[in-house]
Amino acid sequence: MVRSRLMFFEAMGRTKEEMERPMVAIVNSQNELVPGHIHLDEIATSAREGIISGGGTPFEFSTIAICDGLTVGHGGMCYPLSSRELIADSIEAMMLANCLDAMVLVTGCDKITPGMMMAAARLDVPAIVINGGPMLGRSFGDERPGALLFELTGCGSCPGLYTANSMACVAEALGLALPWNSCIPAVYGRRRGLANRSGVALMELWKREITPAQILTREAFENAIRVDMAIGGSSNTILHLMALADEAGVDIDLDLFDRMSRTTPRLCNFSPIGPYFIKDLYDAGGLGAVMKELSKKDLLHLDALTVSGETIGQTIEDAQSTREEVIRSIDDPYDREGGLAILYGNLAPEGAVVKQAAVRPEMLRHEGPARVFDIEEEAVEAILGGRINKGDVVVIKYEGPKGGPGFREMLVATLSIVGAGLEGDVALITDGRFSGASSGAAIGHISPEAMSGGPIAVVEEGDMVEFDIPQRTLSVRLSKEEIDARLARWSPPPRKREVKSYLKRYSGLVTSASTGAILRLP
DSSP: OOHHHHHHHHHTTOOHHHHTSOEEEEEEOOOSSOTTTTTHHHHHHHHHHHHHHTTOEEEEEEOOOOOHHHHTTSGGGGSTTHHHHHHHHHHHHHHHHTTOOEEEEEEOSTTHHHHHHHHHHHHOSSEEEEEOOBOOEEEOSOSSOTTTSEEEOSSSBOSSSSHHHHHHHHHHHHTSBOTTTTTSOTTSHHHHHHHHHHHHHHHHHHHHTOOHHHHSOHHHHHHHHHHHHHHTOOTHHHHHHHHHHHHHTOOOOHHHHHHHHHTOOBOOOBTTTSSBOHHHHHHTTHHHHHHHHHHTTTOSOTTOBOTTSSBHHHHTTTOOOSOTTTSOOTTSOSBSSOSOEEEEETTEEEEEEEOGGGSOGGGSEEEEEEEEESSHHHHHHHHHTTOOOTTOEEEEOSOSTTTTTSOOBOHHHHHHHHHTTOTTTOEEEESSBOOTTOOSSEEEEEESOGGGTOGGGGOOTTOEEEEETTTTEEEESOOHHHHHHHHHHOOOOOOSSOOOHHHHHHHHHBOOGGGTSOBOOO
């Protein structure tokens, strides 16, 4: 090490001997605003101990973390998804500016996990993910607890299979996290033990020169998609996997998700679809038990490498389900298809996403008059004001990546439909996205989005909208000539909310939901 550089570290109490070892980052997203991150200092401390015992010298730095739950229903929801790129960029800046050799990514909630994994793929230094774990939930006994019929009991990510826990499962299925990362509860000592072992495992990766490029292969992404479909994960996983694949140089598209969903039985029934929480996954044998069931039908690439140094096949060799109501047998699934579906049609030429597992059977096919709104708040006001009727299709536009900007979740709108007792009668379609906690006939990610001149921009009040989820179609009952004529008269409207400087830059760079809402220079 250059003497002038060593002087700065000595000024902070580091010794020459420490600086001769690998310099390992602990990227800690702890803060006091997010339940899933409030305890991450403890996780980081355990990871630090593992790094030291494995022969590394740890250096901790922070990155931001936004809780989607705290941004629901106001303009703050423009920021969670757009923060994903800020997280990846900030990690890149710190790692490269300081010439660090490897990194433990200490994460918890929705956009932080994908942002950190994107940085890992981009930098391609030895890296490992350790999540903070799910909180212990307490439901109110309903067979289908939905989004909010549970108590938040303490630290950890929200207890159901919403986006945070879906992404923790994805990290494990990709091979970027150790087995059990997905489901050990936040308050359990075993979670701290896993963090310690993650630090040790990272040093083994460094010694063996194993980097994310060797793990994030096409086969790894197919494994992650397969597992996500089998557990019924959040629709946001599609965005994040596509963005991560872009960083890793792996070509995947929406059609791959739909093809794999059609051939993946859904083995789990977690909230908001069913009554189980992620603690139940832990008790039932963990994500490894889900993967073990999938392997019985040759649905996984078992030779894919993981950060454990072993293959997926080796890590799940002894896994088994101990609660068949939580992890069904591959021969007795909850559904014959996976949790998500991709729809196409004249309303979504580039695709739309629906969590089909959360849709009531009577709403899998529907047609009805469009009730059109240009911002979520106006739609919510109409729903709560009793102005939405059975059979209607609520259309919320200008909430896409560019239009929001920031691609807001329409959680308040979906909850309002459920609360009004209309979940079995009213659909919602949007170029915005949905919370992992959303349920009902909620079709989002419509691409191209309205602000980019997609057909959804010219849907008018009373137009007949129809969709058929089993047939993967979403259309408005208008001729191509009429749609083209309306688009010829259309121009982007002024936004209905104030936009600060970061979101202005984001809006100018962000791409379609159909590509993962990644950033591209114009």
